[in-house]
Amino acid sequence: MLSVSTTCPFCACGCGLYLLAEPRELAGVAPSETHPVSSGRLCARGWGAHEAALWGNRVKKPLINKHGTLEPTSWEDALDCVARRMTGLIKAGKPIGVLGSARATNEENYLVCKLARAGLHTNNVDSCFNRLCAPLLAGLEDVCGENVPSACIDDIERSQAILLTEGDLARTHPRAASSVLKAVEGGARLITLGYLRTQMARIASLHLETAPGNEGEVIDRLLAAVLNLRLDDPTWVAQHCNGLDELRRAIGSTRLTDEASQAAEWLARAERAVILMAPPIGHPNQARRDAAALATVAALTGHLEKPGSGLLPLLPRSNARGACDMGVTQGYLPGHQPICDPPAQQRLRDLWGQQLASADGLDAESLLKSVSGLIVLADDPPSVLPIGQRAMAALAKIEFLAVLDSFDTSTSRMAHAVLPIACFAETEGTITNMEGRVQETHAATVPPGEARPGWQVLAGLCARFGVGVSYNSAGDVLNEIGLAAPQYARREQRMPDKVWGGQAVQGLNGRKYNLRAAGVASLPTDDRPTLLVRDEVFDWGSDPLISYSPTLSRDSQSQRKLFPKGFVEIGKPYADELGIPVGRQVRLTSVTGQAVLPIRLRPGLKSGVLVVPFAFRDHVAQVLGTDGVTAVRLEQA
């Protein structure tokens, strides 16, 4: 009986667990009692982490599309084929791109970035989760000058006040939700902010209700109340912050409410407070402003400066942070250095021995729609991107699609070349959790068939594009990452916790914060008084690590079976008010189109709002258009 210590592959909390294996087969999971993040607590996903590797539909041999079907071939053939086809497209002057992944390791993401920027000479590098992470991190950077978190999960439990902008923490980040529950049980004030009365909102001391997509209005009210309290000490504000006058002008007309004042008081008076920021819904620009305004609340209440206090962005998937840090984001090189930054360019040119691409890159969605050649690492864009099935259509038009994945996905089935890589339970590497903690993953079993560790396959591709690689292990790749991304240099020395991998949260002491307000988004029009919202909480049911797990996939599979046409959700009071019979079909009409689908009850949903689960977004694609929120007319069909 083998017990291998590793890091949970699901959300960005990064819990520690043991994979248990009988000879050559995984058998289960055990929690790690002294792990600094999880301290023995795992959620249902963590407890089922072994299942996908065991039950998953695995790619076992390199495959190449010959005469319309994917057929097994040798590794050499498959790698040569990818090199030949991509080179052909480059020579023909056609656009190409690469997608990294928030479920791949840092080593794999780093090599994907290196392959794209130095080997394929393109900045078309992104990951599908960046659309959620980028606005959040950019908003933080607007205020703090850096996008690093200033609090860790452990700080939540010791806080006296917690502000949570709520996606649905209990479902998205159960380990962080656990700390919130324990803090509240111990007497902490929890303030939730959002359009849904979720489990966290039900146990909160105060729920600040928002209109979906218009969270900024409530955040600005909170900001106005915080500023009101803070102005008793103008010297402090002047010493620590820039842009006070602009902020006052921006929120000048904002109405002070009792609720916002109460929340502001709790936050300002707390010795320790943590602000947990879920990816905001709505337009990315507004999302960025919302994130910046929340960072401003944290700055003005002094919690960015205090140890054990601060702001923690709730990134969606295990290695979302690591993928960003590795430069798998179109505008940044490894180490979060802008692509146009000359010293960074020079350093990477020296390290990689190649000129870097200089033209601006495209984000995941645009890239998918416009490139002729695409390499996808461990991701399935149609299940992760909001455009859903339209991503399938885009993939179908790509001249050459190569996929590196451990699992059979809708994307790998459309590929011209499939390169099977080891899954998280079979490979060495590191992933970076949302706190910035760089943690190791270890192999508890061997990959099936001829699958190889992802870093080996990517090194093989890099070599075929003339990019220097000489790695004997994932550790060698990590050493090179240290040279490319200063944050990952001398990792061991900077990490006080050597066994578990380092605590990378650093205080933001002694800097000046740029104060920002959120501003207000537009509201529904009168003849379409209802808002339809796409639930941005990631649909784990479409992630291969869940969909292939017998225990974890039951709910999502049952829902898909019962509702082949999907459904929208409505709160009971609103259904009663409109006389909509729940369970029947309804027609939704927006400026962009209409859809007919069943309607179901969702507890805690306020009047005037309908929610479509992310899994069923395709069924309302015509209605939603490109936005996550839209005004609709609702009628019985």
Add this chain to the structure above:
Amino acid sequence: MQPITLTLQKRDGTQWLEKLLSLGEVIAPVHGSGEDVIFSTPACADAVLWDFVNPLHPPKRIVLPQTDPLVKIKHNGQGHEVEPIYDDAPRILFNARSCDAKGIAFLTRMHEMEPADESYLRRALRLTVISLACTAPCPLGFCVCTNSGPFLSDGYDVQLTDLGENYLVEVASQKGHATVSCAPNLFRPATESEIAQRKRLEAEAKNHFGEETCHFASAMRRVSTGRVSDALWQRISDWCLECGACNFVCPTCYCFSVKDLGRNGGWVRCRMWDSCQYSAFTLEASGHNPRPERKERMKRRFFHKVSAQYYQRDAMVGCVGCGRCIKACLGTTSMPAVVSAIRKGKWNE
């Protein structure tokens, strides 16, 4: 066989373990990563821990693995051939704590009930349990409330007690006897004073429990007579995050689901740990779920754990007082917390 009581000098512990390692697979508390202690196969006799707080993950997986292959299924052209998979390997669970020994005894009793579970029993009947009595109760333990510690009067093959210089070795079964007879030179009959010292240590240990406690009797009365309001279950259920850890770390939980794993052109039907707290635990093929709400699932769990109906069947509550659910619960709904809420009719008030 008649129980016998022997003495083993502490310095001979490693030598004994070396003998045991040659008899079969030994599973014992060893160091994991960091400060973790886990039950695993020790690399050598020296790796086995003698002074430790009980690991968070119980050793029940030795008899009831999280993924448990039951039968091989093959298609032979005309129909399906089904071949049972039995695991007859002899194993020794060494230095288990009293609560875990009691937990395995509970599971075996349950699986012996008709229809007996052959797959479970073959494994369990080849397992020898050598327990180490708790002279100092663990910080979260409340086994004294469930009659499953700190010392045992049954449920073990061999019970060891740390007497300072020596271990007292109480041998209660043939399987236990085999583990001492393989190294006869290491043991001598225990003296009267050593047996008296063990009794004194047990009495002392009972005076050193921490704050965790569980008043099962009054909770049992309320649960068994339907005197816990739905409103209370509703309130409690908001403090559960449906992780299933309470089930998985519980030495007495055994609920499972079944799934076929494709292997070598056929299938292996596996029994897998499942949690009665998961929303899909009772989901039926039609899509109907008799317990769609969390409060209903919590009510069911605690009915199973502490109702008189199950107490009469199992002769104990479904808890051995190990305190693991207090540590592993993502929420705040551990056994002591909920039992207390049932008893008082209040939650977080």
